[in-house]
Amino acid sequence: MSNSALQPPVHSEELKVEFPAEHVLLLTFNRPKSLNAMTPRMTNDLQNVLDWFEAEPQLWVAIVTGAGRIFCAGADLKAWNNDQQQDKTDEQERIAADVHGFGSLSRRQSTKPIIAAVHGGAYGGGMEILLNCDIVVVSEGAKFALPEVKRGVVAIQGGIPRIAQIAGHQLASELLLLGRTIDAAEAQKRFGFVNQIVPPSKVLPAALAVAKQIISNSPDAVQSTKEGLLMSQQLNFHQTLLANVGSAASTRVYKGENIKEGLKAFSEKRAPLWKNPAKL
Structure with missing residues (x-):
């Protein structure tokens, strides 16, 4: 089966689905004017497409990226508030029942590699997503933060355990309890969740090169x-x-x-x- 024969689930314009190389799925958050802030619709799109990706033998690796100048700024609070006003589900119950986490990615336990290609940076839930990816390629000058405590909420969608596992308790506390912003160099050298730092124009090519290295293996x-x-x-x-x-x-x-x-x-x-x- 060629990539052209693959038929992903129907999805909205908030998510781009492409196949840049054989066996590779490219997912692009496509709300650049809103800094790719996550909406319930985008989350639903991601869940459907990623569930399909998991079951499709032809696809071996996924790359996740964002359109425009930033990977993902976290949740679209207005969209989530509107959705919750209609849903009325208790927020704690909703989080506990959401097995795949923020954007259907921050707690997803995929046995297929997922690469994050990050332009500009990631905040809140967007950072929780990249922390759960297997390889993280970021642009020079990118910024990262888990600022939830500054908003009166908690990085509970996977961010707390993942940064603690990666960086250790004290460094994780620095991000989680202060809500401070760090740059790409510090994310790589001090906190350890970035694999490569490249010029902005090279982010997607570098991520695709990693994907091709992976698919050269069994x-x-x-x-x-x-x-x-x-x-x-x-x-x-x-x-x-x-x-x-x-x-x-x-x-x-x-x-x-x-x-x-x-x-x-x-x-x-x-x-x-x-x-x-x-x-x-």
Whole structure:
């Protein structure tokens, strides 16, 4: 199946869906005049498209980016307030029931790699999204903050545990309790959640280059490895090992065609020709 044959779910103009390379999905938050602030509609679009991405064997990696001068400024408070006035659901209940988190991304436990391509910076929920991505590529001069405490709310959609895991308690406290803004260099060198810093014009090309490096590897092995990374966030060393090796994704690795192709290609000194992973 070629990328042209892929048919994503119907979605609004608030989300762009593209396929910039074979096996790669590109999602662009498309509210540049509102700094890509997240609305209930965009969240619904993301949930539907990402659920489809998870189940589509042809797609192996996703890139998430934002149109215009910033990745995502957080929630569109006016849109969320209007939606809540109609919904009447208790906010705490809504957050607890929302298994995928802010923008259907900040708590999503995808076994496929997700790359954040960040122009300008990310704030609040937008930063919670990138903290849950596997690789983060940002523009020079980008700014980041979890300013929720300044607004009387909490970075509860995944930001608290993820920054604590990445940066450690004290550095996480500096961001979460002060709500301070940091730049790209500090995000990379001191807090550790940025992989690459590139000129603004190079952000998407750099993210796509990373995606192509990932898809040069066995998709079976990549997805089993990603699953192991997710397990390691919740389990100890021994539990992670046993859970990972006993999983359906691991069985697919060792019983599937791609491991045979990888070993054969190595012995024949050529690049492997990977097949789409079998559905689990």
